[in-house]
Amino acid sequence: MEYIHIQGSPKPVSRLMKGSDYFFHHSYDKAAANLDAFLAIGGNSIDTAHIYCGGQSEEVIGRYMQERGNREQIVILTKGAHHDQNGPRVNKEAIRADLSASLERLQTDYVDLYALHRDDPSVPAGEVIEILNEHVKSGAVRAIGVSNWTWQRIQEANEYAEANGLVGFTFSSPNLSLAKANEPFWSGCVSADAETCAWHEERQFPLLSWSSQARGFFTGRFSPEIRDNADLVRVFYSDDNWERFERAKQLAAKKNVSAIQIALAYVLNQPFPTCALIGAQTAEELQSCDAGSLIQLTKEELEWLDLATQKV
Template sequence: LRVYPNGMRYGEMENVVDGEGKPRKISKIVLGTMLEGAVDKFTHGLALFDDFYERGGTCFDTAHIYGTEKVLGHWFQTRGVRGGMTLIVKGAHPPRCTPDGFRRELEISLDRLGTTGDIYMLHRDNLEVPVGEWVDALSEGVEQGFYRAFGGSNWSLERLQEANDYAKAKGVAGFSCASNNFSLARLVSPVWDGCISSSDAASRAWFEANGLSLFSWSSQARGFFARAARDFTADKELVRCWYSDDNFERLERAQKLARERGVSPVVIAAAYVLAQPFPIYALIGPRALAETSDSMGAFEVELSADEVKWLNLED
């Protein structure tokens, strides 16, 4: 494998370092490893991973529930590239969303992957578990060397703040990141139960003020900017989760700007996500190599602050 010339951009996170203590270069586009729609997840996954690596990708997002951790672990082992990669591991999805469930799933995940993680994410929150219990369990994992930083997927800002206030008072590691939905299109209805979006103005202000990294899932609104049209209703989930008058106005503006820039609306939507004034990374779940290529186009477009506001109907 080799990395070809590309426009990939990178960020860094505190404590996410390599074996020499140097900050890892975390690619701003993160490859999700759910491998939806793949008939042969093993062969399909290896091809996607190779292609992402060759485009400069360095960050992979996986989860206990995806059933693909062994594929990614095999890729790390056979390609010999683990040292330069950032690995996000998620676990504790309901009904095992408890500190004990987290510990059991973590052990299984790391065994499947054949390596420790860089970032561990709780796949959901459990409001019946006090945030202090989560922080104690997760910070213990850092101390034991299972991962270097942790965060929460689909966590409310209130719970994130409460958790980090607890961690600061106790003098232990707190949440370094979150993985909620963030996209140009507003999430009308949750894609899955328990999902949280952080695309609204209050959430954007909170992330900017607090400096946590946001790993945005469904950052391209699950195909809304590629396939949506007012008269296209065959995809019931696309309609349920993303169809609204304000989102179609965003789509029309993305299409207009795309025509002016000579790119696709998907590229404009991806560029919007990466143009935010806080640390943000866009998770993608391509089903084909061409979709990864489309996402890379986001680095060829620079959006001004006024264009970002205009796209989001803030003008």
């Protein structure tokens, strides 16, 4: 397992991050077994959020850490301030309430990586930094970041932090995958485009990608004719993405791996620090991700996969 460093968190962060949006109390044994297997291959970072599974995701992780006594071995990424039926919630009270609930559910007194789940561009970025710095100062949060913010808003926030002697954002979690999104998967979501990636490369700013394998687009279960998954069709079906899939299969054959492993390697071989959030729920899926995370791709291969060149 490879790791990256995220400023503010003293622990190394495994480049594979275990997704937990299927962690429910009724299937606790499955979640615990999945986490045991993940730690066994060297993984240590877990992605969760205040809204996942109605709070059960965080509660399951909290129970697991208490039973195993391994809180200090684990890097928790959790998120708050997601909008509700009334609209955006990026404000002081919502952040405080969500973070407090997350800490209680996780049975811990700090979060390694805390991200705002959505943005509200009507709130000044500096105001958000001021709010989050209160929680950094209290020790409840080690590193602060964002999910589904544009690079322009992150830069605005960090310029404010630097000018005012405050802690800035040290990671971002948008979607980044070999398959490019036609439109947001969920309202308010952000996918990393070429401009975003160039910004991350220039600053070497860590990116933690959700839907890193495009929600199974590269598994071979889908084709232009198979259209039974409406969300996948809406977000990822395009001529360019089918060409990317064909190229992933060609490169996979040369390297004796699978196309979905090539798709994972695409995320992890970017010229800036990246982690890939994975949804592996079986031993086979986890082994595939583990092997895929070790594949090395050249700059030329990355460009070819992304249709920037015709030859590799």
